[in-house]
Amino acid sequence: MKQNGKIKDFLLWTVLAIVLGLIVSFAFLPLLGVDPVDSLKIMLTETFSDKFTMGNILIKTTPLILTSLAFAFTYKANLYNIGAQGQFYVGCICAVATTLALQTKLPGVVVLLLAFAASILGGGLTGLLIGFLKAKFNANEFLVSMMSTYVVQYVMQLLLRTALQEPKHEYLKTAYIDNSAWLPKIIPGTSVSLGIVIALAAAIFIWFILYHTSLGYRVRVTGLNQDAARMSGISPKKMCMTAFFISGAIAGLAGFTEINGMQHMLLTGFESDIGSYGIGIAIMASANPIGVIFAALLFGTLQVGGTALGHSTDAPASVIDVMLGFVMLFVLMSFFVRRKLEIRKLKHQKLQKGEA
């Protein structure tokens, strides 16, 4: 009952914040001679008019769920893995390398499974390395994970120029992977692949790990109070590495769904923002793995809407970032306002009770 009211409150405020964020961003459009009301109409009709575009929302949502889970998982352990972008790239590299190497030699399903495993392992090990540096050398994980993304990005460029380059050796990308190693499409009339199901499953899996297993419990304890963890026979170092491994693995998994499910090759500059979007999404969902799904869906919708806006009107592409930025800003602010009001309400209730 009380819980329900809270969720209702939360939804109300969040929707309000989103609307406000959109209004503010659209208010800038007349500066470029774009009619905001018309463009809003166009954006909505274009986004929700056909199945294909709505499918795109799910396609956009898929990796966002995963990168934001990656952040959320470590966040719960009071650790900051903001290198999900890099781990995602490692996942991409592993998935595409595995697939390209094996697609002609093994049946498609087997290749898919191996690519799946490789991306998880690759992303996980990258995460583990950060966790290890933190555990062993007490290196600041925020800084290290932030920098790791840049490093991975350049390594990826190097690989795309050398070992992984397409056979014609012309451009910084890999060859197209074979049809047999694509994740099957699940909704006819769209390009939505099994990836979205994998992402949803991952969200549930992470939720289960965090709240229903002793491993997740230990991760949370370590995050909240390392000393208490040590006094309880829990090794904070081990937990730190475990958390980073799982986090990296989830981000790496996004590489698999993107390569085998969506893009079918790897090229430079691929999905270069999902890491930072993931952070925003995780926080909008209060790092709750299930909430992450909905927040990611919101981001996916805004991205597709923004793209439609850019395609169908004279609004520039930068309007997407403006929109996402404002929406995030206002949602975060709404958290504060909601809390303020809640406290005031509580005080007020008490006051009346006191006087009664």
Place this chain on the structure above:
Amino acid sequence: MSEAVIELKHITKRFAKVLANDDVSITVHKGEVVALLGENGAGKSTIMKILYGLYHATSGEIWIDGKERKIASPKEAMALGISMIQQHFSLVPAHTVTENIILGNCKGRVDIKAKEKEIEALAKQYGFDVPAGEYIKNLSVGTQQKVEILKALYLNARILIMDEPTAVLTPQEIDTLMTFVKNYVSKGNSVVFITHKMKEVMQVSDTIVVMRNGKICGTVKREDTNEKELAHMMIGHDLETLQAPGGDDLEKKKKRLIVEDLTIQKKDSAPVLDHINLTVHEGEILGIAGVSDNGQQELCEALYGAETPTQGKILLDGRDITATSVKDRITMGMGYTASDRYRYGMVAEMSLAENMLLKASYLKNWVSHGIINWKKLRQYTERQIKEYKIKAPDCNVTVGSLSGGNQQKVVVAREADMGKSLVIFDQPTRGLDLGAINYVHKTILGEKNSGKSVILVSTELSEIFALSDRIAVMYKGRIMGIYKNGELTTEKIGLLMAGYQPDKEEEA
């Protein structure tokens, strides 16, 4: 009576979830010590924080020197000559003594050397031995407390609020503090003294204000009351008297814990534990007395597996456990309430139920195949809440939202249950109110009577005498001797705690 310097009139303070002060009125006169007494969470700290400008009253008035004042911040309070020593140290560990004292009270360029001289002079004036240039993190808690006081004096405060200043001090340090308070008020200043210790109240105060549940439930003159009456006022009923430790014949009992030659010595420094030998039998409480920071915590942690000894052996039920980890020792049935429960014993942001699981995450109690059985755990927690009378709405609230006393109860409840064979209590009642102390003592005796071995570390001699079968005294990492309860007088134990070996001295 002299004129009133402070009048708090009908102060009410509401936090989001609690009514902390409910129509509280207190008057403090010039040259007076007002003791503020009350159980944990009664609202003592809150009312004083309002006076000091840290919190703002929901309603009510503050009158200083007969004029109504609004105190919006500690700065304004200081300007009025009010200073407060917080319950939890408000010092910056990474700064020096001088930096801490002048914090907020200096302007522009700071000549640190000159300030250090100034502070040293001030310390000398009050007879405090405080190194002005030393970092706070390198000082003992007693010295830190003195720094807190100096900070207040530096401002020329005439009204000093002290929130549980003695909670972490040794008996000698407490005496010094009492002398200081008496001196200080004799110069026409006033003091508000918050404490849980009756003895101090009777020793130093002029007026005693007792609070319960945010309300004032009595204001009395010291001369007109006694400890028993105060206790009754505070908790609303009389305390149960505990059965004193019996002279059980330990020889007949099985030896549970044997510690041989236990030493911890880091390279190039004095040993923190120096060749410790001791034995604990089943159904025995071994009290460990001593001034704090004499190796008690290291001993507890070594026994619990959190510190690795450099030398020596630990045997539990005849098995050598020296090399085993904390996890193993939990499995073997050791329980441990660390003295700093907030840091080592609980996770404040987690629920009560989750905190009950803390030490058992590797055990099978509520976990099977790595999956937590929440239902069973919650049922267990609800039972514990009832059994230990923990003041909490249910098992889903966070431990951090409980008052200190109730937090301690949660930890005690868990550890008593975890420790199937041996429970180590380190300062189990520090900062607790009388009712809670009484309850914890009952629990400890209960554990002993059920056959468990108990190690009780305390700086409170009364606690040691009230509970222990045998008493070991620690000084600088050494055991000065182990005595049967009753063999030691207060004088003798005092000497032992200070490092003197009275018997040997006589021989010499």
Place this chain on the structure above:
Amino acid sequence: MQVFINLITRAFFMSTPLILGALGEVLAERTGMMVTAVEGIFLIGAWGGFIGAYLSGSMLAGFLLAMICGLLVAALYGVTTVYMHQHQIVMGTAIAILITGFCTFFYRVIFGIQTVPLKVTPLSVIRIPLLSRIPVIGQVLFSQNIVTYITYLLVPIVFFVIYRTSLGLSMRSCGENPEAADAAGINVTRTRFLAVLVAGCMGGVAGAYYSLCNVGMYTSEIIGGRGWIAFGICFLGNWNPVGALIFGIVFGISDALGTYVKALGNAAIPSELFSALPYILVIVLTVCRKQFNVPAKLGANYVKED
């Protein structure tokens, strides 16, 4: 030899904005505030600096506008973190996204679609009389632009403020133990907010350095992660202005060396790895440096429930 001197000169030249940004970061982080909006602040500084200088024709106006832009973004960051208690890392991310879009959007609003880059003449070098004639050192240290000189001047000033004044003491206390600072009558939230604003001003100028001192133009990728390097330098410099100076120079040199190696054009050397060099360096140095005097409450918002 001349190649070497040029290399070091450029290293010092390129380290200026890093040091300046890191100094601002040091000031803010000493009060417990990580300015994770640093990348956004740099970017809007570059943007505002260019717009100001281009439209007015005055470099000073450019730097002023850069400062104001940095200040405004810092204010947004400060209000949401200090006063609204939102998570610092998250807020930084949100602001980075917003500013990226904002700068690109308004560059087009102001200048329309250009096919030729708009340019201003980069800030010229001021040769300090006599000193600039000292061999080697003269060219490296005393033939730089005014912003570099100011930055070097700021190092001892920031040092003095932090370690030798009451203000610095208050700031450090806010970062170490805000409760204690509060109890000592210091307005923690205001101190933190103001420190963030100062960091914003310095970050804005640092950003403008790229558009006004280096290339004389603005592009949306002009910062490209350098704000984060400044952020890292603050860490590596142990929250000390002198440390920031030293590591700023280290990064300037490593950057110049990386460029040197890439410029050799030896196809056998994977140039990508040299592009990644600064980032690798941050990781390696963070790992090597065991003892950090990190402000105890760095990154933790101070929430007083009343």
Place this chain on the structure above:
Amino acid sequence: DEPDYASMKIVLILPGSIDDQSWNASNNAGAKACDEQLGTSIEVVESVPVEEFESTFTEYGEKGYDLILSAGSQFDEACAAVAPQYPDSIYTVINGQISDTDNMVPVFPKEYEGSYLAGIMAGYATENGNFAVMGGESNAPMVKLMDTYDAAAKSVCEERGLDFTTARSFVNSWTDVSATKDMAAQMMDNGADTVFCYSNEGASGAVQAAEEKVGKFVAFAADKNDESSCVYGSVPMNWANVYPWIIQGVAKGELKGAQEVGVAEGVFEAKYSDACSDKCKAAVDQAIKDITDGKIDFTQYFSEK
């Protein structure tokens, strides 16, 4: 009888921002030229991220566009994946090469022809015969165009009796002006006096460096003659000459299969600055003629065959 261009539904898909002053800007200019010359109204979609290539192609296929233009080799494969599903739309990838189905008409600019012209200019621009050759990133077409550039510059140097030296480097970014400037400055410190840089926004950084180090710059892909006095000459890609040709060909149904365009088709033009000597202009003009006549075998210059 001219086709009705105004009613054609055409979109141009660009990977970057239309104000990048280089690749995207010149393609955008091509679209604008068509609008002016033919009366088309081409929609331009900018900054399409790589992961959205396929969905964007599909979107416009679904909407039944007549011609879907995209500019950048990176579109090639995505186009190949989508185009067969929409046989009624023509897909043209500028800089693309794949033409699996009839409706795929990639147009590939022979950049190495253009850079050959730039190389001749550079040969006359230099005073010491020492060249800095820079690229945004390293890929095969980039290497080829650098090869012909070097070859042209070298032959001019030999003619002028200068010792020829060249160094080649990649910034690993198309947009980072600062890094590009640093790199150019470093290469000039190493002895080069003439800089060539094929990049997007980054190229302006190299111009800046050439100006500060008092060297020469030879621009490629965009006309930078007005940007600085150090720019000796430019070889811009003039898509305005090609886009109308593409649209006309498509509208009339004459354009089929993979196309290659170069100097002969007017994609690359030589723009001389005031500093250009007559000798240089003559040499370049001669080269344009030779290339148009097919007299130059460029494959001999390629380091990787």
